[in-house]
Amino acid sequence: MAQPQVKIASDMSNKENPIDRISDILADDMTAVNAIIISRMDSHVPLVKQLAGYLIAAGGKRIRPLLTLATTAMFSGDMKRSHLLASCVEFIHTATLLHDDVVDESDERRGKATANLVFGNQASVLVGDFLFSRSFQMMVDDGNLDILRILSDASAVIAQGEVLQLTTANNIATSMDEYLEVIKAKTAALFAAACEVGPVIADRDETITRNIAQFGMNLGIAFQIVDDILDYSATREKLGKTIGDDFREGKMTAPVIFAIEKADSNEREFWQRTLGDRDQNDDDLQKAFKLIEKHGALKASQKMAGHYADMALSNIKDAPESELKALLTQLVTFTIEREF
Amino acid sequence: MAQPQVKIASDMSNKENPIDRISDILADDMTAVNAIIISRMDSHVPLVKQLAGYLIAAGGKRIRPLLTLATTAMFSGDMKRSHLLASCVEFIHTATLLHDDVVDESDERRGKATANLVFGNQASVLVGDFLFSRSFQMMVDDGNLDILRILSDASAVIAQGEVLQLTTANNIATSMDEYLEVIKAKTAALFAAACEVGPVIADRDETITRNIAQFGMNLGIAFQIVDDILDYSATREKLGKTIGDDFREGKMTAPVIFAIEKADSNEREFWQRTLGDRDQNDDDLQKAFKLIEKHGALKASQKMAGHYADMALSNIKDAPESELKALLTQLVTFTIEREF
Numbered sequence: 293m294a295q296p297q298v299k300i301a302s303d304m305s306n307k308e309n310p311i312d313r314i315s316d317i318l319a320d321d322m323t324a325v326n327a328i329i330i331s332r333m334d335s336h337v338p339l340v341k342q343l344a345g346y347l348i349a350a351g352g353k354r355i356r357p358l359l360t361l362a363t364t365a366m367f368s369g370d371m372k373r374s375h376l377l378a379s380c381v382e383f384i385h386t387a388t389l390l391h392d393d394v395v396d397e398s399d400e401r402r403g404k405a406t407a408n409l410v411f412g413n414q415a416s417v418l419v420g421d422f423l424f425s426r427s428f429q430m431m432v433d434d435g436n437l438d439i440l441r442i443l444s445d446a447s448a449v450i451a452q453g454e455v456l457q458l459t460t461a462n463n464i465a466t467s468m469d470e471y472l473e474v475i476k477a478k479t480a481a482l483f484a485a486a487c488e489v490g491p492v493i494a495d496r497d498e499t500i501t502r503n504i505a506q507f508g509m510n511l512g513i514a515f516q517i518v519d520d521i522l523d524y525s526a527t528r529e530k531l532g533k534t535i536g537d538d539f540r541e542g543k544m545t546a547p548v549i550f551a552i553e554k555a556d557s558n559e560r561e562f563w564q565r566t567l568g569d570r571d572q573n574d575d576d577l578q579k580a581f582k583l584i585e586k587h588g589a590l591k592a593s594q595k596m597a598g599h600y601a602d603m604a605l606s607n608i609k610d611a612p613e614s615e616l617k618a619l620l621t622q623l624v625t626f627t628i629e630r631e632f
Numbered sequence: 633m634a635q636p637q638v639k640i641a642s643d644m645s646n647k648e649n650p651i652d653r654i655s656d657i658l659a660d661d662m663t664a665v666n667a668i669i670i671s672r673m674d675s676h677v678p679l680v681k682q683l684a685g686y687l688i689a690a691g692g693k694r695i696r697p698l699l700t701l702a703t704t705a706m707f708s709g710d711m712k713r714s715h716l717l718a719s720c721v722e723f724i725h726t727a728t729l730l731h732d733d734v735v736d737e738s739d740e741r742r743g744k745a746t747a748n749l750v751f752g753n754q755a756s757v758l759v760g761d762f763l764f765s766r767s768f769q770m771m772v773d774d775g776n777l778d779i780l781r782i783l784s785d786a787s788a789v790i791a792q793g794e795v796l797q798l799t800t801a802n803n804i805a806t807s808m809d810e811y812l813e814v815i816k817a818k819t820a821a822l823f824a825a826a827c828e829v830g831p832v833i834a835d836r837d838e839t840i841t842r843n844i845a846q847f848g849m850n851l852g853i854a855f856q857i858v859d860d861i862l863d864y865s866a867t868r869e870k871l872g873k874t875i876g877d878d879f880r881e882g883k884m885t886a887p888v889i890f891a892i893e894k895a896d897s898n899e900r901e902f903w904q905r906t907l908g909d910r911d912q913n914d915d916d917l918q919k920a921f922k923l924i925e926k927h928g929a930l931k932a933s934q935k936m937a938g939h940y941a942d943m944a945l946s947n948i949k950d951a952p953e954s955e956l957k958a959l960l961t962q963l964v965t966f967t968i969e970r971e972f
Contacts, residue, residue, distance in 0.1 A: 337796045391761060395754040414735040417757055418794045421731060424761070425787035428768055432781045440780065441772045447765035454758045456677045 309630070310622040314358055317615065321361045321371055321378075322354065328379040332426055343411050343419045347386055350404050356486040357382045363490025363504055366616045373493050376434055380443060381486045383427035388450055388482075390420035395454065396541070438492050446485035453477020457543075462570065464552055464563045466544035472513070475520075480512030487511075503607045507620070510604035515627050517597040520545035521590055524581060527631045536577045542567040546596060548580070550589035559583055594628070601628045649970070650962040651693055654702055657956065661701045661711055661718075662694065668719040672766055683751050683759045687726055690744050696826040697722045703830025703844055706956045713833050716774055720783060721826045723767035728790055728822075730760035735794065736881070778832050786825035793817020797883075802910065804892055804903045806884035812853070815860075820852030827851075843947045847960070850944035855967050857937040860885035861930055864921060867971045876917045882907040886936060888920070890929035899923055934968065941968045 315322060326348075333344035357378035364374035393406040394413045408416040424447070431440045457474045460466040487508030491501040522528050523538045524547045538545050544567070552563050562583070566576050584590055604624045611617050655662060666688075673684035697718035704714035733746040734753045748756040764787070771780045797814045800806040827848030831841040862868050863878045864887045878885050884907070892903050902919065906912050924930055944964045951957050 335792050335795075337792045337799070339799050340792055340795050388761075391757050395757055413753075414798055415795060417731050417735055418791050418798070420761075421728075421764070422788060422791035422795065424764065425784055425791055428780070428784035429788055432777055432784055435777055437772055437775055437777070440768070444765055444768035444772055448762060448769055451758050451762035451765055452675050452677045452680055455675075455680050455755060455762065458754055458758065459677070459679050 309353075310619045310626050311353055311355055311358060314362055314616065314619050314623070315353075317619075318358065318361045318365065321365075321375060322358070324371075324375040325354075325357050325361070325378045325382070328375055328430075329382060332379060332383075332430060333423070335422070339411070339415055340419055340422055343407055343415055344423070346407055346410065347390070354382060356385050356482060359483065359486040359508060360489045362616050362620060363487045364493050365490075366611060366614055366620070367491050367494035367496050367500075369490055369494030373434055374490065376430055377439060377489050377493065378486075380427040380430045380434075381482065381489065383423045383430070384443065384447055384450075385482060387420040387423040387427070388454075388478075390416045390423070392454070394420075395458070436492070439489055442485050442488050442492065446481045449477045449481040453481070460544050462542040462568050463544065464548075464560070464568045466549060468546070468549050468553075471544060471546060471549055475513055475516040476509065479516040480509045483512030483515070484509035500611070503610065507604050507607035510600045510607060511624055511627060514597045514600040514604060514624070517546050517593055517600070518628055518630065521547060521593045521597070522631075523547075524584055524590060525631065526581075536580075539566070539577055539580055540570075540572065542570045546593035547584050547589045550592045551580075551584045551587045554587040554589075555583070597628045601625070649693075650959045650966050651695055651698060654698055654956065654959050654963070655693075657959075658698065658701045658705065661705075661715060662698070664711075664715040665694075665697050665701070665718045665722070668715055668770075669722060672719065672723075672770060673763070675762070679751070679755055680759055680762055683747055683755055684763070686747055686750065687730070694722060696725050696822060699823065699826040699848060700829045702956050702960060703827045704833050705830075706951060706954055706960070707831050707834035707836050707840075709830055709834030713774055714830065716770055717779060717829050717833065718826075720767040720770045720774075721822065721829070723763045723770070724783065724787055724790075725822060727760040727763040727767070728794075728818075730756045730763070732794070734760075735798070776832070779829055782825050782828050782832065786821045789817045789821040793821070800884050802882040802908055803884065804888075804900070804908045806889060808886070808889050808893075811884060811886060811889055815853055815856040816849065819856040820849045823852030823855070824848035840951070843950065847944050847947035850940045850947060851964055851967060854937045854940040854944060854964070857886050857933055857940070858968055858970065861887060861933045861937070862971075863887075864924055864930060865971065866921070876920075879906070879917055879920055880910075880912065882910045886933035887924050887929045890932045891920075891924045891927045894927040894929075895923070937968045941965070 329348060333341065333348065335341050335344070360378040360381050361371070361374050364371060390407055393408045394416050397408075406416075407419070411419075427443070428440075431443060453474050453476070456470070457478060460470055460474060484505045485508070488501060488505035491504050520538065523535055523545065525535060529535045539548075548563065548567060552560065555563060562576075562579065565571050566580065601624050605621060608617065608620055608624075669688060673681065673688070675681050675684070700718035700721050701711070701714050704711060730747055733748045734756050737748075739746055739749045746756075747759070751759075767783070768780075771783060793814050793816070796810070797818060800810055800814060824845045825848070828841060828845035831844050860878065863875055863885070865875060869875050879888075888903065888907060892900065895903060902916075902923070906916050906920065941964050945961060948957065948960055948964075
C-alpha cells in the first residue's frame, strides 16, 4: 500500500464541510430534488406517505444526490435529468437505510427514533420495497438503459454486501480484505454510482466516466473507514456523541481488525468474548480503546483511509477545472480529516 | 355486479390443473427458465447462494413465469427473451414472498419451514433485496424500456398493496373495496404484468396487450378470492390441510367481510374480539365457520370470484386460437372451481 500523500492539516479539520458549500452552489437544484422526492414518495396508501414523510423530515446532508448533481454540473450535463436521477439515488439510499435499521434492530439514527421503531418493522420492510421500486420507475421515466444498469448493478452489490456483513459480524477471523469488500459494497458502490450518473448524463467518454465512478468508489471507501474510526474516537466522545456502537454490536471494522492482527493470545480471548460472543462488561469498551491504542490501530486505519483518499484525488485530477471540482477535491481531504 | 356466467361443473373440479398441462407443453422453456434462475441467483456471498438455493428447492407450480411463457408462445414471441423475463417475474415473486414471510412472521410455507425461520429475518430481508435488484439487472440485459416499466410499476403497486394490507388487518370495518384493492395490488398486479410481458415481447398492438394484461389481472383477483375462500373450506380441512390461518391472523378477506356486512351486534362483537383484538378461544374458528355459513358468505365470495373469472374469459376470447389459449381459458374455470 502506497504512503498517503494527503497530510493531516489540523487547521482544516472540522472547519467547513465542503459539502455545505456544494449545497449552497447547487441550492436551486437541491430544491428541485426535494420537490421530486416529496412528489414521488406520494402514495394513495396513507401509511406509505406518513413513513416516507418521516424519513424526509429526518434529513441528513444528502451527500449522494449532491454527488450526482455536482458531477452532472461539472460536465455541463442536463440538470433537469440530474434532478430526477439524484432523487433515484436518494430513494435507493433511503430504502437501504430502512432495511438496515430492521436488520440491525436499530432504534436511533442521527438522534431520531428510527422508522422501524415508530412504524414497525413490517412497514419499514415494505416501504423500503416501495421506494426501491419507485426509484426504478423514475429511471424508466428518464429512459437511459446505461443509467438503469449503473443503478441496478449498484443495488445488487449493496444487497450482497449487506449479507456479507451479516456473516462477518461477530467473527473475529474477518480479514481486512473481507472488511474492504463489505464497505465497498454497502457504502462505496452507491457513492460510485451517484458520481457516475453525472458524466453519463453529460455523455462523456468511457475513460472520464470510469474515473469519476472510481472517484466515488474511493471517496466512499475512505468515508466509511473514517466513519468506523470515529466510532472509537475520543474527540467524538468528548463532544457528547455516541461512540462504541460497532463494538457493542460486534461489528468487524478496520480499528478492531488491525488490533486483532497484532493481538496476543490474551487479547484474542478478549476480542472473542466481547465481539465474537458479545459477552461485554461495563469497562470492556475502555479496554478495547486501550488495545486499539496500544497497537496503533486507529493510525493504521487512518493511513488506509488516506490511501483511498489519494486514489480519489488522482481519479478526479483530470476533470475540467471548476469551483465544483475544487470542492469535490476538498471533500476528499475533509472526509479523512474530520474528527466527528 | 353481473351474474357469473361460469357454472360450477363439479365433474371438472380438482381433476387436472391446466397449469400442469401448460407446464408439459412448455417443459423445455421451463427448463431454460430454471437454468437462468439458478445461474442468476449465484453470488460470491455464500449465504446469498444458500438461501436462494433453499427457495428454489421449495418449488411451487411457478404459475407466474408460466403465464409469461404461455402468453409469449401464444403470440409467437421470442422465447429466448421470454425465458429471461419469466425468470425476472419469478425473482420479483420470490423477493415478495421472502419479505412477506418476515412481515407476517410466518414459519411455514407449503409445508416447509420459511427462509426467515431457517436463515433469520435479516438474511431474508437482504436476499429479497438482492433478488429484486437482480431482476432489474436482468431486465436491463433484455433492454426493453416498456418491459422495465411494466415490472417496475407492478413492483411499486405490490409494495403499496402490502402496506395497505397491514393497515386493514385486524380492522373489521375494512370494506370489500379495500379488500379488492389489496388483492389487486398484492396478487393480481404481478399476474397482470407476467401476462403482459408476452404480447410486448411479440410486439402486439396496444388493444391485444391491454386485454392480456387485464386477463392476468382478473385471473389474479379470482385466484386470490378463491385462495381466501379455501382458508375457510371444510373440504380442504377434510383433506388434512391447514385452514383458518387468515382467521388466526385477523386478516380481512372476502368471507369474513361478507359475514360482517350482515352481522348483528352480537356477531360484530365476536368478529371484533376474534379478528380485531385477536383474542381467540379454541372453538372460535368453528363459530366463525357457522357465521360465514349462516350469511352465505362463502357463496357470495364464490360469486364474486366468478365475476372476475367471467371478465378474464372475456379478456382472452379474441386471442388467436391455440392449445395454449384453450388451456389458459380452462385455467380460469379451474381457478374458481378448485376445492383445495
